[in-house]
Amino acid sequence: MNPTELSAHGKSGVSRRAFLKGSGAAAAATALVHGPGLVAEETKPNVVSVGLNTITLDVNGKQQKVDVEPRTTLLEALRLGLNLTGAKPISVDGSSGGSTVLLGGKPVSANSILALECIGKPIVTVEGLGGNSTAISGEIAVGAIDPVCRAFVNHDASQCGFCTPGFVMAVKAFLAKNPKATEAQIREGLNGNLCRCGTYANVIPAVVDVVKGARNGS
Ligand code: FES
Incomplete structure (x- = not known):
């Protein structure tokens, strides 16, 4: 080869x-x-x-061309190349969870993986959830957005909002694998995401509500 x-x-x-x-x-x-x-x-x-290399990434269901260098991270390609700024560069090693996106259905830190490694794999960012990142804390038609985003709004689960897109994507990945998770399991499942504003007390009930809502079919 x-x-x-x-x-x-x-x-x-x-x-x-x-x-x-x-x-x-x-x-x-x-x-x-x-x-x-x-x-x-x-x-x-x-x-x-x-x-620079022009590559095609599958982002939020669309084939999108973006110019990247071999060293370009997925986070840089999303934010600088495709203007998808939901995922955040909070930590360089991914330890904050702020750059969490779904890659092939699994949560990854977008700043810990090269864009070239993501060719051919479906990528979902917070912008792909039916609302957009500003919708999470803004005045919008709440019913139009993803249940996780809606629960974050209902529970006031964000302050500055910088960590929120990463949290939301981590919740999406966690609940996809654990749709009936208990509160204790939710706490453990989300322990890779950090919030400087300390909104954990609101994030956990928001996720509990999503589980209850799914159980009740709402
Ligand atoms: S809401 Fe500010 S860092 Fe989490």
Whole structure:
């Protein structure tokens, strides 16, 4: 397998290992041809370049083109390339949960994964939940938004709101696996998300309400 070919590693396009190998080889080749620090001028389709690469990501059900460098994180691609600013850069190592999005149905920290690794995998951000990130704390038709967002509004489960999109996506992933979760399980399941404003006392009842609502069919 040519390690620089994005399309040569199954549906996902490229493995992290192959990509790192490929980008290293590409960087070495570029340094030889163009000199160190220079960016290759030509970018062949499906080949990793040391400069910008146009890739297609499946975000919120749409195929979206975005220019990324090999080092670009998914969070940077979403926020800077696609103007989807719900996921937040709160911590560089993902320990705050602020950049949580769903990748292939699983919660991931968007700032801990490269955009190139996400090719071919469905990505869902808070903007894809039927409302938008400002809707969570704004004056909107509450009935139009996702039940988790609605519960956060009803329980006033956000103050500055910076952590809220990450919490909401973590709740979506948690409840998808644990639709009948108890309060204790909810507390444990969400312990990877931090809130500087300390809204935990409102977040937990909000999630309990979502479980009850699902049970009652509302
Ligand atoms: S509401 Fe401010 S950080 Fe959570």
